[in-house]
Amino acid sequence: MNFYIEKIIVSGAGKTDSIVELSNGINIIYGPSNTGKTYIVKCIDYMFGSDKEPIDISTGYQFVKIIVKTKNGKLTMSRKIGENKIELSSTDKNISSGKYNTKASRNNYHKTINSIWLSLIGINEMHLIISNENFKKQILSWRTFNHMFILTETKIISEYSTFLSGHDTSNTATISSLIFLLSGKDYAETETKDSKEIKDAKKKAVKEYINKELFRLSERNQELLVQEKEAINTDIELEVEEIMSKIAEHERQINESIDENQKILAQLHINNEALSECNMLLNRYDELTTQYVADLKRLSFIIDGEVNFSEHPLAQCPFCDSKIDVKNSHNYVDAAKSEYKKIKLQAKDLEKASQSLCEEKSTLEQDIKILIQKKKSTEELVETKLKPQLQILKERLVEYKEMIERRKEIAILKKFSDQKTADIIDNESDDEGELKFKVKEHLEYSFINDLNSSISSFLEDCKYDNLLSVIFDKSSMDIVVNGKKKGSNGKGYNAYFNSVVAIVLSRYMKEKAEYSPNFLVLDSPILSLKEKQSKKPSETMKNTLFENIISNQKGIQTIVIENEIPDIDYKDVKIIHFTKEKDNGRYGFLMDVVE
Structure with missing residues (x-):
């Protein structure tokens, strides 16, 4: 682990400092709504260069500060809400103290906070990545891939892929940044490739046919599983x-x-x-x-x-x-x-x-x-x-x-x-190119296949109901479960699937990527998830999701925000509980804000 956030501090004139201390492992922050849990996510995102103000300054709180532990020391970053400068105090010999701009820029690259964050994961020089199909280039920035590792409460329930930013115009840059993190290749000098116009239509037809077949197999599998559940459980x-x-x-x-x-x-x-x-x-x-x-x-x-x-x-x-x-x-x-x-x-x-x-x-x-x-x-x-x-x-x-x-x-x-x-993955992995730059074609087959297998294994471990097939669809950069796209589910399942994909990606990056943030934030992964009441606690997707995170998220600082958490063993987990009660524990994140 190259870095982790040790402490978050929000302060203001005449206000009690609101402090949250984090571990370098699993951190779970939970409590009722309106206790400021999401403020913590927004503050982290703000220090990564977001221009969205994390807290209403009418609360009296005006400054956000984080303390980051690195391999060689500590970084104390402070930003006044509404300003685009971050004051950095460093005890790390490789990082200079001073003021850093929050906007990524080619000019004065090393005076941007973007350069600091990238250097913490080993990217010490400026890199250009392809930002659209016409080979336009832009600077590689932390903000380009930040959304893959910080799933806000709106991002986590989205029907769209966690890999994509939600803006079609920036998705090429997003995937280009992912490819760079995985392989260290920016493809800035990639030339165009020849292809046929009919290629996408054929792929779509093949994919639709296979998905229909998978859905048919899933229905039959469900019939058999229902009969199997009614049978005795024996050898x-x-x-x-x-x-x-x-x-x-x-x-x-x-x-x-x-x-x-x-x-x-x-x-x-x-x-x-x-x-x-x-x-x-x-x-x-x-x-x-x-x-x-x-x-x-x-x-x-x-x-x-x-x-x-x-x-x-x-x-x-x-x-x-x-x-x-x-x-x-x-x-x-x-x-x-x-x-x-x-x-x-x-x-x-x-x-x-x-x-x-x-x-x-x-x-x-x-x-x-x-x-x-x-x-x-x-x-x-x-x-x-x-x-x-x-x-x-x-x-x-x-x-x-x-x-x-x-x-x-x-x-x-x-x-x-x-x-x-395998057929649908092979179909999506066809390496014929088009005249335009198609960034997804540069995603390695091994990455898609490994991601697909890991997501499938994760869902199996978490006892996902009637799991027959899982496909990571490269065209949408999202999963298709039992032949059904993720977007066909409700918000609860979207949040669950998005969390699974983000967790699996963080683990894959840690093990195999050239550069890995080793950092993950999930805001309300199970809040909207509704399951059958007849399930045993050990078999619910909520319980098994949290147990999987606790058991397998080693070496990745993970912050989970949730209203309520399952009743399981939280050994070695940093638990922060906001009660929303004045006389019982900590009311909320902001010490001087009480409803």
Whole structure:
């Protein structure tokens, strides 16, 4: 850093000096409206040579003073409001004390404040730059590029580029000064180049077509992003792998259950056949038992008859009174008794066999009942649990596969948009010249490409909604986001985009430019920005913008003016708060001005 503003002092006769001390890093000055915050910006601009009076002298304040720290000492600059001279007191051996004119001039160049500021960034000699397409030349002055690094409250909300001054007649000089800061080349001796009249028309047609394509891709990308936000936030690949594993496990369990069911059915068939056989045998046993009972009754009758007859023998027939010849029947009775015993034993054996068969039948019936219940449980497990769960898993797998395809499409859209972004940059980087001096054609492709990439990365880091493409349009020297020009947005987004471009430019200049101011002022970058209320604080563009400035603006004195600031960590940041309250802190910038 070649210099930084250490202190700003506004004074007047009988007035309390109004002092603001700044650091060489990030400085944030905030507070309600009408507390004089913008006065600070105007005072800085005034000391850079502006002819616009920063403060109404009716307040009683008449002098603006700044103290600038350089590598070799300090500079104290004082300017009376309304005059075009700056009194300089220097302790830097390379800079002389004295009075310096605020107007840049070829005559007495080294007695202008312009020469002092330029010398502080290493430009020690006067340089001429081309100021229009007819090769007219003018002196390189701080005022030519001052607006790129001091974004006033009106400049910051402008729909026009931060690179341009807002006056078409001076834009050639503005870009020429930028080219000089970047490369050290003033192109004062550049000769005309041949070109075709139709060149610009072709470029315009190509650019319009590509922008339409980018807008179409942006709309599709937005549809996919909406669907993506509704989806669960998870590692899809891992989830798919887990679901497929679960599906395989459920299918295995279903197959095992089906196999088990088939085994149960086979066993049921065997048991039912055995039960049928038992029933058949029992029927046969019942028939045989009946036969045994009948035979026993018959034999018992015979034996009992013979016993009774022997006790009361008949000598004659009761019907005809004829004599009966009684024969000896002992052999017949013995045979009946023997047969009776035999059948009695068989009947007893049959009873035991029948009882054993009944027990076997009962066991079979119990086993069949258990098998039927097991079969029912297995079928219920498959139908009411495994199959429904399997269906849910398959549906989730379909959803995840759709998410994977959606993310692939988003990646493809990003790839297409990057290619079309490169196409439009290539289209703008056509180095054919015209008969007139076209200063933009002398902007290096690497500068445009690096700026484009840096702005895109910045917006991504700041979580800009639905960011698909960012193009730095060389023709307008401004950005086109998702195929839409910056000017199509409202003031809040204009201020946001202008701030981003100015921040990125300041960082690029610090890293790669031949000469860099390493100085940036942003007046109200987020004041008018309206965002969705549903956003988390860590995802709002306001928060992320300030966090990015704090984290990445090293080596650049940065002054941010704002009404309200986000609730984030402001470690290592110089905070100046105006309260607009008489009894609470500092009321405002001007100590003796209170509403």
